Amino acid sequence: MILIATKHTDLAKKLNADLAQRGVKAKSIQLSDPNFLRECYHPEVTAVIADDEAPGIPREANLDIFNALGRRVSVLVIRDKRFEEESQVRETDNFTDHVTILTKDQYDEILSTASFFSGSPTEGLKARSPVIPFYNPQIPITMLKNFGGLGILTLDASGFNKISVDYGIDVYNKMKRVLHDVLFNLWGVQGCIRESDVLCRRSATSNSYLIFMNRSRETGGLPYPGALEKVADRLTNAINNAMWQELFAPRSQRRIPDCVQSIPLLGVGFFGVLNNPCIDVHEILDNGLEASKQMAQAQLKRGRERQRELMQTLIQSDDLLTAHYQAVFYLQNIDQETVKKAAEQKSIAPLKQHIFGFESLIRVNQDAVASHNSFDSGIDSKYLRPDVLFSLAKYTNVALELDQACMKQAAKQATLLPGTLMVNILPRNLYYIDRLKLHFDGVPHCMFEVSESEAINNLDLMLKSRDHLERHNMGIAADDFGKGYSSLERIIKIRPDVIKFDRGMIQEIDKDPVKQAYVRGLVTAAKILNTTILAEGVETWEEAAVLKEMGIELIQGFLLHRPMAAKIIKDQLGIKETEKAEDAKVVRRGDNVA
Structure with missing residues (x-):
């Protein structure tokens, strides 16, 4: 009672x-x-x-x-x-x-x-619970006394704490709510948490959950050796994949805030305890909880190591990473009818004469990754989008190596594509472009996009790198202008060949007079600097029409072309592998591209 x-x-x-x-x-x-x-x-x-x-x-x-x-x-x-x-x-x-x-x-x-x-x-607890209950020691103590032994699992989600620091308490609380619901939904799912197991929250303030295992069907108490570890591994993968699924849910169903781009690693620790009438039962339980917690922290470390190994495997492999390409077009001579024709034909061919070049975008060969049964990284291959890849690479300290692998893949598959090849590069790799440019020996014209979302900590080295590129007939573009670390002062000092306006500045610009005024001012400044403006992320003709009227020279986005494999693009353009690609004029400072 x-x-x-x-x-x-x-x-x-x-x-x-x-x-x-x-x-x-x-x-x-x-x-x-x-x-x-x-x-x-x-x-x-x-x-x-x-x-x-x-x-x-x-x-x-x-x-x-x-x-x-x-x-x-x-x-x-x-x-x-x-x-x-x-x-x-x-x-x-x-x-x-x-x-x-x-x-x-x-x-x-x-x-x-x-x-x-x-x-x-343990009898119908979930059916009686609208939410996950909170921990109280008397319940596992009762189970321990009744069963003679007790399996304890500890879910460590302490990685969520960083979300509070990076994005604020509201985003943090929303993420905690999603995790709670994911766990509640897994409660009773075969291979995860049995309905007869006791799932509870450690406390209102901690990111820790506890699972007290109901007695084993085989032994009547603790399961056989190794069984708890297998349960912990299965549960870890189930939770991680469910959280990634929430992250990539359709926008109308997504509960995770847009600012969150990746899921912190979760760990599940395990430990079994035996009842001993000669020892205080509270001490037995406390020791078991502490051991399970330490095991969860060890699994987090193991999970990080597995993710690092995954990234190393992707970077070293010849077939797990592949490049897709999205066309960049000269905007001023494009009309709406041509755009409609390309959409109807589902081909880039009608826009062929307007091509400036192609941006290389990395993709994971998901079928190849999935076929490697030895992969056990805590994340399904279908969630390895480019932003997730680079988030994992940064987390595992291989961001520079991944960036280099992407450049290598971009150059290898871009043979015979017309125009300028635009390749993303981290500032720290651009500082050593003299050692990396050998990957592009077979590419006639190349331009490196330096992301404005990463800090440029050494402006002197950046300026030297720009001069080095200029001597080797290579260009430089300031990517993602309008977000992150971008500033007009840096643009003036670096004097890039192209400035790429971020999608956030372009989206619905036809409906936003403030955006229009801001972009017009930047276009005027760019002309003074003899720099070309590229608007990326254009999805509607109404956006394109406003940008065209402003005098923006280059355009890129789903309205005109979605990223494709190089072979498909060549087929649409009628380029045969035996032909020699026609040289495309690289846009250099002062060129008239209108």
Whole structure:
């Protein structure tokens, strides 16, 4: 039976009714009732839910009572408000880990956790729980005593803490909610978390979840050697893939904020404990929880190592990374009819005479990656988009090597494509372009796009690299202008051949007078610098028409051409591998490209 002692009569009434509906017996009593303590020690009472303060009773007395009571039965303390910061918690407010603390506004959590206290936690717990309940030690202690042994899994999602630092508390809370829902949905899924297992949140502030395994069907207690590790690995992969699936959900269904581009690594640790009547059961449980936590941290380290090995494999392989190419066009002589014709034919051929060149975009050969059964990196190959690749590369400290591999693939497959080959490059690789340019010996005209989303920490080296490129008939473009570290002052100093306006500046520019005014000013400044403007990410003719009227010279986007393999582009343009590609004029400072 659950004893409920709260001044919030509406909450108590609703809780009694909902617990009764779930077959859980409960009884209400006032904290100030002289019989309260007597009732707490009644043999039928398995749990106590009570306010953290009682009229006429010193706060310290409440702490002592509930902390002591928590070593015998499950105790849930209800606070009037949530402490947002640890600094708000006085030393005299501290309950021990034997007490679960929630606030009165967390009704679903109170109900789930109360159902958790019903005396038979492994029987239909999920069906009784609207959300994942909170941890209380009495439940695993009961399981440990009943089964003689207990398997403990700890989910460590501490990597989510960085989201709070990078994007703020609102984004962090949304990500925590998505993780909660993913885990709740996996509860009861075969190969993940059995419905008879106990899943709970460690606390309201931590990114840690606990799973207490129901007895093994084979052994009646702990599973056979190695079984817990296999469960932990399966669960890790299931959670990681479910979170990636949430990240790549259709925009209308996506719950993860757009600013989040990758999923922090999650780890699941495991440990088994045996009951020993000669040792305090709380000590056995605490030791098991700590060992499982340490194992989760070790698995996080192992997960990072596997991701590093994945990136190294992709970088070294000749067939796992491949280049696709998106055309860049001279805008001023393109009309809407030509664009429609290209769309109807699903071919770039009608736009052939307007081609300036092609930007190389890296892709993962997903079929080839999937065919390597030895890959175990915690992320499905279908989620390895370019932004994810570079996020993983940065996380595993191989960003420069991945960038070099992308350049190599871009040059290798671009043979015979007309015009200028535009290749993305990190600033730190551009500093050493004299050592990397050998990859492009077979490319007549090449332009390197330096992302404005990464800091340029050595402007002097950047200027030397620009001069080196100029001597070797290679160009430089400032990519992603309008976001990240971009600034007009840097553009003036670097004097790139091309400035690429970021998609954010171009999207719906036909409907936004402020964007139009801003872009017009930049176009004027670019003409003074003898620099060409390229608008990327153009998706509608209305956007293109406004850009054309502004005098922007180059255009790129889905309106005109989606990225394709080089072979498909050559077929559409009628280029045969035996032919020699016609030289295309590279856009250099001062050229008239209109």
